[in-house]
Amino acid sequence: MSVTLLEVARRANVHPSTASRALSPVMSREVSEATRLKVLEAAEELGYRPNVVARGLRKGRTGTIGVVINDFQLPYNAAVLRGIEAVLDETGMMPFVTESHEDSARLERALEHLHGRRADAIIVTAVRAADEAAVVKMARLLPIVLAVRTLPNTRLATVAHDDFEGGLLAARHLVALGHRDIVELPGTGDVSSFRQRSAGFHAGLQEAGLEPASVVQPVHRLTVENGHALMRAVLARADRPPTAAFAHNDVMAAGAIDALSDAGLSCPRDISVVGYDDILLADHLAPPLTTVRLPSFHLGQLAAQLARTLLDQPDAPAPRVSLPPELVVRASCAPPPKGRGSSPGVGHGH
Amino acid sequence: MSVTLLEVARRANVHPSTASRALSPVMSREVSEATRLKVLEAAEELGYRPNVVARGLRKGRTGTIGVVINDFQLPYNAAVLRGIEAVLDETGMMPFVTESHEDSARLERALEHLHGRRADAIIVTAVRAADEAAVVKMARLLPIVLAVRTLPNTRLATVAHDDFEGGLLAARHLVALGHRDIVELPGTGDVSSFRQRSAGFHAGLQEAGLEPASVVQPVHRLTVENGHALMRAVLARADRPPTAAFAHNDVMAAGAIDALSDAGLSCPRDISVVGYDDILLADHLAPPLTTVRLPSFHLGQLAAQLARTLLDQPDAPAPRVSLPPELVVRASCAPPPKGRGSSPGVGHGH
DNA sequence: GAAGAGGGCGAAATCGTTTGCGAACGTACG
DNA sequence: CGTACGTTCGCAAACGATTTCGCCCTCTTC
Numbered sequence: 176m177s178v179t180l181l182e183v184a185r186r187a188n189v190h191p192s193t194a195s196r197a198l199s200p201v202m203s204r205e206v207s208e209a210t211r212l213k214v215l216e217a218a219e220e221l222g223y224r225p226n227v228v229a230r231g232l233r234k235g236r237t238g239t240i241g242v243v244i245n246d247f248q249l250p251y252n253a254a255v256l257r258g259i260e261a262v263l264d265e266t267g268m269m270p271f272v273t274e275s276h277e278d279s280a281r282l283e284r285a286l287e288h289l290h291g292r293r294a295d296a297i298i299v300t301a302v303r304a305a306d307e308a309a310v311v312k313m314a315r316l317l318p319i320v321l322a323v324r325t326l327p328n329t330r331l332a333t334v335a336h337d338d339f340e341g342g343l344l345a346a347r348h349l350v351a352l353g354h355r356d357i358v359e360l361p362g363t364g365d366v367s368s369f370r371q372r373s374a375g376f377h378a379g380l381q382e383a384g385l386e387p388a389s390v391v392q393p394v395h396r397l398t399v400e401n402g403h404a405l406m407r408a409v410l411a412r413a414d415r416p417p418t419a420a421f422a423h424n425d426v427m428a429a430g431a432i433d434a435l436s437d438a439g440l441s442c443p444r445d446i447s448v449v450g451y452d453d454i455l456l457a458d459h460l461a462p463p464l465t466t467v468r469l470p471s472f473h474l475g476q477l478a479a480q481l482a483r484t485l486l487d488q489p490d491a492p493a494p495r496v497s498l499p500p501e502l503v504v505r506a507s508c509a510p511p512p513k514g515r516g517s518s519p520g521v522g523h524g525h
Numbered sequence: 526m527s528v529t530l531l532e533v534a535r536r537a538n539v540h541p542s543t544a545s546r547a548l549s550p551v552m553s554r555e556v557s558e559a560t561r562l563k564v565l566e567a568a569e570e571l572g573y574r575p576n577v578v579a580r581g582l583r584k585g586r587t588g589t590i591g592v593v594i595n596d597f598q599l600p601y602n603a604a605v606l607r608g609i610e611a612v613l614d615e616t617g618m619m620p621f622v623t624e625s626h627e628d629s630a631r632l633e634r635a636l637e638h639l640h641g642r643r644a645d646a647i648i649v650t651a652v653r654a655a656d657e658a659a660v661v662k663m664a665r666l667l668p669i670v671l672a673v674r675t676l677p678n679t680r681l682a683t684v685a686h687d688d689f690e691g692g693l694l695a696a697r698h699l700v701a702l703g704h705r706d707i708v709e710l711p712g713t714g715d716v717s718s719f720r721q722r723s724a725g726f727h728a729g730l731q732e733a734g735l736e737p738a739s740v741v742q743p744v745h746r747l748t749v750e751n752g753h754a755l756m757r758a759v760l761a762r763a764d765r766p767p768t769a770a771f772a773h774n775d776v777m778a779a780g781a782i783d784a785l786s787d788a789g790l791s792c793p794r795d796i797s798v799v800g801y802d803d804i805l806l807a808d809h810l811a812p813p814l815t816t817v818r819l820p821s822f823h824l825g826q827l828a829a830q831l832a833r834t835l836l837d838q839p840d841a842p843a844p845r846v847s848l849p850p851e852l853v854v855r856a857s858c859a860p861p862p863k864g865r866g867s868s869p870g871v872g873h874g875h
Numbered sequence: 876g877a878a879g880a881g882g883g884c885g886a887a888a889t890c891g892t893t894t895g896c897g898a899a900c901g902t903a904c905g
Numbered sequence: 906c907g908t909a910c911g912t913t914c915g916c917a918a919a920c921g922a923t924t925t926c927g928c929c930c931t932c933t934t935c
Binding site for chain 2: 176177224225226227228229231232237239246247248250252253254256257260269270271272273274287288290291292293316399426429432433455456459460461462463
């Protein structure tokens with residue numbers, strides 16, 4: 176079906192091994208310029224494309240980096256993927272992307288699949304604490320880079336956002352506006368990045384001598400529906416509603432704002448909302464969302480570079496990289512209604 | 526490094542070929558139950574994972590379907606990918622996703638890459654008219670399924686949305702509301718789906734005896750910025766502004782609505798806007814967007830099923846599947862301002 | 876002009892699996 | 906009891922590339 180190296184060699188009147196050398200950028204210096212051109216021409220004429228599968232078998236390298244993401248649908252992941260792709264492109268490698276759908280069994284299957292396909296390394300962006308054993312086991316077979324989410328107890332190479340600071344930024348912003356009754360709409364603590372967001376958020380409240388206004392159960396999937404449900408639960412509490420909320424991602428924030436409307440409340444007049452991720456169109460929501468922006472593209476790039484490094488130096492020390500987030504102020508936050516909260520600027524330490 | 530079939534065979538005291546047969550669901554009937562269990566046990570104990578690369582070389586099948594999409598960042602593509610993945614999962618195959626970034630050179634490189642990696646088939650969702658030659662050439666080497674976008678002059682298997690009807694639905698909706706000055710913010714005609722949207726849209730206007738209010742240059746990339754620019758161009762025209770606009774996707778619609786605000790106009794009071802795709806959070810924009818929803822997940826499923834069929838029956842006739850869109854009415858459309866447009870309901874033939 | 880160095884290339888092994896072929900064995904049947 | 910057949914499994918050849926080894930030839934150098 177496809178044209179093989181053997182046919183190229185025949186056409187150029189050389190041995191297959193010579194043809195192989197002529198076509199390899201690094202080995203072609205062991206072959207004379209004349210035959211090199213002869214082979215190149217034959218390959219060109221026949222439209223030769225090397226069989227990467229055969230090459231992978233022989234070399235033990237497939238030029239493929241496996242990537243496990245949570246869900247294509249979540250806008251956040253797209254930027255990370257693009258960063259990964261941008262770096263791999265430079266060297267002719269390709270990402271091999273799989274979804275885990277926030278499911279441990281699927282993540283394990285994805286890892287085994289990628290190993291079976293002989294990916295040279297794997298970048299995992301969707302790890303949860305419960306997946307630690309599976310990931311560590313796989314890390315004995317091939318290099319693994321954790322991205323976005325970390326496993327603090329392991330020594331794996333990691334590139335993550337500084338989510339503690341992200342949570343801190345959100346809390347400080349609300350405190351600075353004068354809010355004192357602030358609630359959190361959290362993602363599950365089984366995921367490091369959500370745990371960190373929470374920790375930073377609580378630290379920000381503590382700086383101002385505050386406690387969370389009320390506490391809701393963390394959700395497993397950060398969807399519009401769950402954001403809606405959490406905010407509805409908050410409003411259903413007997414005590415008076417909070418004046419501000421911090422949602423662990425933008426999609427949940429959108430759902431939360433829905434719940435406000437349903438209850439006859441308005442954002443930001445009655446309740447301010449801060450999101451997380453700064454996804455596409457976050458600035459076009461009603462109201463435009465104040466949120467924490469993450470350098471996701473850059474994170475993807477770093478993860479891919481790290482994977483490449485680990486390939487060449489399997490024993491290199493595994494670094495842990497942390498990238499700073501940035502608060503993006505838009506219209507979804509305002510000072511609390513009259514009579515609620517402190518005077519703006521009091522109680523936090525900039 | 527990894528455990529091979531040879532080691533499994535040794536441990537089970539059988540020949541590698543026997544071990545291979547024992548592990549193959551289809552060939553295992555040629556081996557006695559006793560040795561089958563012996564091999565299975567040895568494989569289990571050693572944690573054997575077949576080397577899919579080696580298998581691919583021998584069998585000529587890699588269990589991989591290449592997928593070329595335009596851009597991970599565009600929310601629309603995610604649903605298609607999920608549909609593809611859902612189907613491939615059933616048979617242990619895996620998608621191998623690449624981006625083309627609306628660039629012919631990159632698309633060609635992606636195709637060659639996937640062929641080099643010996644994908645069993647390729648699903649192309651990002652084809653443009655200019656890519657016809659490259660795709661047709663590749664289709665001689667392995668099965669190709671066109672998804673989302675088509676190449677009308679070819680005989681390739683195709684699964685697409687009925688974008689003509691999508692454009693028609695948008696036009697009829699605006700006409701029914703009473704609009705008579707309607708403008709289109711189009712994507713490039715180099716892409717079949719945009720061409721079809723335009724055709725349907727114009728047909729819808731013609732039904733009502735209308736012409737487009739004014740014509741702007743189609744854009745190559747359907748981004749927020751370009752939506753903004755197109756609408757600004759429309760408003761800058763000397764003649765009076767239109768009362769409604771049809772944007773070729775939701776992201777452009779968001780940009781267009783921005784441009785309205787910039788000009789002191791309001792949507793839908795002054796100008797109604799219809800988008801396309803019904804992306805995530807389209808219902809949370811300001812205002813919630815009336816748009817055309819596409820069964821994208823289903824489309825992905827069909828494309829993957831088609832690819833699988835073509836694998837087993839390379840000479841099967843290549844079908845062309847078309848999926849119906851659906852209008853989703855939200856708040857971004859209203860009757861035109863007083864004195865502009867006809868009375869609602871006049872001029873179209875439901 | 877001989878010895879050594881090195882460039883250029885062919886021969887063959889190898890990566891891990893699958894599979895066509897045939898050998899050995901047991902069973903059934905005439 | 907011999908032939909025929911079916912089951913079970915080993916042997917070895919693939920799949921298409923890369924790479925080690927070593928041969929041959931040419932060029933340099935004293």
